Amino acid sequence: MLNKEELKKISQLKGETRGVVFQTDAKYVLMKEGEKGLKKLEEKSEELGFKIPYQTAKPLDWEPLGLRIVSLLLIKNTFNLSDSEIREMGYFAPKVSFIIKLLMKYFVSIKKTIENVPRYWAQHHTVGEIIVDKADEEQKEIIVRMKTPEFHPIFYTYLEGYYERIARFTNPNMVCQHSKTIIGGESFHIYKIKW
């Protein structure tokens, strides 16, 4: 059940993301639930006091990152999605994202993709950073560490699918797995990509 107060708190989190995320969310809902589904989602979000720009967001505009997480929670709740469907939603996004098309020049090889991961994060978000801890093409393993404020777990589930899809633009056998770890008393989200 969604708690209005909790959602409000989440929506006010520090940081911004690109408006393209609302476009990709809307495209996923349209693909799964059609026009009626999108309308239902918009009505539900307004009911809870949020005006999410699913059809009006401009891909390069900065929008509140908190609102982006609220959108994920609303979609999950409205359509009763499982965690694996949230992951699937993340997997779907790079296929339809305008920004990904612009950044495709970075995904021309595994090496080039890894080199550009930090820059890629910064072009999408105003908070946090992403660090490549390991990139070993021989061992077929890449490990990236996210240094961000602690967001709702749904965001990290979504990113697992998202990163897997991005990785698969260079190799269709890549699989991404998310975990959480504490290094030096600090909490990090880890994404391990294997192939």
Added chain:
Amino acid sequence: MGEDKLQRAKEDLEDLEIYIKEFSDFLPLAICTVNPLGMVININRAVEILSGYSSFEIVGEHISNLFFEKKGVEKIERAIQKKLSQNRELTLITRRKKKIPVNVIASARRDKEGNYMGYFLALSDVTEVKALQENLEEKIKERTNELQKRVEELEKFHKLTVGRELKMIELKKEIKKLKG
């Protein structure tokens, strides 16, 4: 001032994206954009119509999954990396597993430093051309058979008439002998 310029550039970029999308969706020619690793990164509306797949089903897949001749795609990739233009016929496999003969034209994409960035593939359905060609070939075959028949008949006739002629000459010779 800098902010204003950035905002303008951002708006121009978004307008450009809308223009490219509208233009490529208007094009009746099916076009795929492929990265250097053979993964499809974009398709236009005509590809969706021709293949029966939605954009999100093709984007991110290897381009060879769309064709029956996997080696044919590899040959195209090798040739365009060597800066050779490519134009060949392949068989597209649609979502409903229908095979469509397509003429494929490939052109390399390079960045401003000249680095290879992948390629564009333009696909044109040649089903009708092939059908016409096959029809034409069938007709030529029929006509050739007909002509062959006529030739045979003529040869028969020729043999018959020549045979008759020779017989006449022989008979005439015999008559002359008998008279003589």
